[in-house]
Amino acid sequence: MKVELDINRQRHTADVEPRMSLLDCLRDKLLLKGAHAGCEHGVCGACTVLVDGAAVRSCLMFAVQADGYAITTIEGLSPGPGELSPLQDAFCETHGMQCGYCTPAMILAAHALLSKNTSPTREEIVDAISGNICRCTGYAQIVEAIALAGERMRGQNIKADQP
Amino acid sequence: MLAADDGARVIAGGQTLVPLMAMRLARPSRLIDIARIPGLAYIRDEAQHIAIGATTRQCVVESDAVVRAKLPLLAKVMPFVGHTATRARGTVGGSIVNGDSAAEIVLVAVTLGATLVWRESGNSNAIAATDFFLGPMVTALPLTACLAEARFPVWSEVRTGVGFHEINARQSDFASVSAAAQIALDSEGRCIRAAIGVGAATAVPLRLDTVAEELKGQRYEEGAVRKSLSAALNDIETMADLHASAAYRKRVALTMAVRAIADAYEDAARRP
Numbered sequence: 001m002k003v004e005l006d007i008n009r010q011r012h013t014a015d016v017e018p019r020m021s022l023l024d025c026l027r028d029k030l031l032l033k034g035a036h037a038g039c040e041h042g043v044c045g046a047c048t049v050l051v052d053g054a055a056v057r058s059c060l061m062f063a064v065q066a067d068g069y070a071i072t073t074i075e076g077l078s079p080g081p082g083e084l085s086p087l088q089d090a091f092c093e094t095h096g097m098q099c100g101y102c103t104p105a106m107i108l109a110a111h112a113l114l115s116k117n118t119s120p121t122r123e124e125i126v127d128a129i130s131g132n133i134c135r136c137t138g139y140a141q142i143v144e145a146i147a148l149a150g151e152r153m154r155g156q157n158i159k160a161d162q163p
Numbered sequence: 164m165l166a167a168d169d170g171a172r173v174i175a176g177g178q179t180l181v182p183l184m185a186m187r188l189a190r191p192s193r194l195i196d197i198a199r200i201p202g203l204a205y206i207r208d209e210a211q212h213i214a215i216g217a218t219t220r221q222c223v224v225e226s227d228a229v230v231r232a233k234l235p236l237l238a239k240v241m242p243f244v245g246h247t248a249t250r251a252r253g254t255v256g257g258s259i260v261n262g263d264s265a266a267e268i269v270l271v272a273v274t275l276g277a278t279l280v281w282r283e284s285g286n287s288n289a290i291a292a293t294d295f296f297l298g299p300m301v302t303a304l305p306l307t308a309c310l311a312e313a314r315f316p317v318w319s320e321v322r323t324g325v326g327f328h329e330i331n332a333r334q335s336d337f338a339s340v341s342a343a344a345q346i347a348l349d350s351e352g353r354c355i356r357a358a359i360g361v362g363a364a365t366a367v368p369l370r371l372d373t374v375a376e377e378l379k380g381q382r383y384e385e386g387a388v389r390k391s392l393s394a395a396l397n398d399i400e401t402m403a404d405l406h407a408s409a410a411y412r413k414r415v416a417l418t419m420a421v422r423a424i425a426d427a428y429e430d431a432a433r434r435p
Contacts, residue, residue: 018194021181041185042178045248054222054251060181061252065196109248130334131246 003067007032008076016063023047025063026073034074034104038133045132048105049073055112055128074104077111086156087111087149096145098136105132110146118154122147166284166307168193173309175218178245178253179261197309198254206230212278212314217256221245221268224255233317235430236275236325236345240267243329243338256310262295262302265337265363267329269296273368274343274360277315283308296367299402320347320356324431326423329363330415332406338363339407342419346378346427354378359424364401364416371395371420383428385421392420 005012007030014029023040026032026049038046040059047059050072077085087107090096097103106129113120113128120128125146126139134142165171170192174180183189197203203218208229215224224230225241244267245253258268259279272279272292280289281304288308295303304310329341341362349355357375362368377391401412 041182042249043182045246048248051251055248056251057178057248059185060177060249062177062181062194065177065198112247127242127334128247131248 001064003064005030005063005066005071006069007071008073009070014063018062018064020063021059022049022061022063022066022071023058025066026058026071029063032073032075036101036104038101043133044102045109045129046102046105048108048132050108050112053112053115055109057131072108072111074108077107085111086152087114087146090145090149090152091142094141094145094148096137096141102132102134102136106134106142110149114146114150114153118150120146120150164193164195165309169306171195173197173260175257176220176249176253177257178249179257179263203256203311204254208233209314210317212316215255215313215315217259217310217312218254219256221250221253221255221258222247225250234275234315235323236327236343237268237271237315239325239327240271240343243267243327243341255313259292259295259313260302260304260310262297262300262367263337264296264299264365264367265339265341267327267338267341267343267362270341270343270360270362270368272313272315273362273370274358275316275345276358276370277313279310280312280314281305281308282311287311293370299366318345318347318356322348322350322431322434323356324348324427324429324434326426326428326430328419328422328426330419340364340412340415340419342416342423344420344423344427346424346431348428348431352382352428352432354381354428357424357427359420361396361416361420364412365399366402369399374420378424383425385425388424389417389421392417392424396420 026035035058036046038044042057042060048055049058051069109129125143172191174194174196175198203216205216207214221244231238258266277292278289279295326344329338331338343360345358347356357378359371359374374391374395401409403409
């Protein structure tokens with residue numbers, strides 16, 4: 001089956017089996033390896049992408065269902081080659097990552113939060129990433145990174161959806 | 164299509180069905196995606212009840228002003244339904260037809276006595292939520308039918324309060340035990356109407372009508388509530404799994420229900 005996907009503001013066509021998940025399509029057909037395959041049944045959150053701005057698990061969505069939506073993956077967040085978005089920058093600065101497996105998904109989940117609310121409380125941050133499992137950091141620096149990015153985005157008046 | 168292929172299943176958000184497929188617990192021969200059918204996603208205020216279309220996404224219900232004003236119990240549980248990322252795709256109807264006793268929307272449907280409407284080859288059928296759920300993930304929905312709407316009754320009492328508590332391994336994961344309460348008070352703080360439900364402890368959510376009846380005319384008094392709940396839960400056979408034994412579930416069901424009722428009283432008392 002042919003699908004037309006809008007990924008990171010570019011149109012892609014892919015020939016997929018109806019059963020292929022959006023995650024497998026992104027990774028294996030379009031070679032966008034930033035969305036990670038963790039548990040592949042919707043528990044770990046490592047495969048999170050943005051669908052029309054909302055964080056969604058790409059392992060629980062079939063590629064054919066994604067037709068017509070604006071998909072954003074971690075590859076689409078940076079403002080230019082070699083540059084980092086405020087969130088990516090904050091994750092580096094606060095050591096919000098160790099092995100990096102959960103990181104793209106954490107950043108996208110946080111991105112969805114900050115694009116609606118640049119002054120989240122700690123509880124709101126924790127809630128926004130509660131569906132994402134990190135087995136290294138203990139979450140403290142991740143929460144700190146998101147708070148820092150929010151603070152900078154408020155200061156710079158940058159909206160998260162306009163990197 | 165459903166009638167032509169008995170292995171076919173309807174999919175909307177897929178937040179339960181796809182994990183079941185990934186674990187090979189479900190092996191549908193064909194999936195019929197109804198997520199983008201216009202006219203199946205809506206929240207309508209119909210005075211006596213709020214009608215919610217089957218494919219209305221959970222994130223929409225979560226932030227809906229009508230739901231918040233008219234269905235405080237549903238509004239209360241929405242943040243507990245999965246995680247932000249699953250609520251972005253998951254639907255109200257999908258949660259109901261999966262019929263998981265641990266699902267918060269299922270618990271609210273049973274507790275408030277919602278009416279469920281399904282369509283089957285052009286005909287509409289309505290059934291009470293209390294008759295709809297038959298066993299663990301088993302419902303009365305015919306294989307060739309598709310849920311269309313859930314109607315949640317609106318309470319007209321001004322001083323209506325709600326409470327909800329659940330216990331789980333990770334915030335917002337499947338509950339081991341959950342409890343919901345909606346209580347209306349008179350101006351003196353006495354209960355005039357109550358609905359109490361316990362989820363995840365038994366194969367289908369349990370509505371504790373005897374407790375609701377006994378609360379009527381009463382102000383909140385923990386000892387009495389506890390006694391009434393103990394009696395109601397005494398003969399109930401609770402489920403056991405890796406996370407929680409049957410005895411633990413029964414004990415926690417009591418505690419969760421006491422807390423939910425206390426919260427509901429307090430919430431109602433705050434209203435003028």
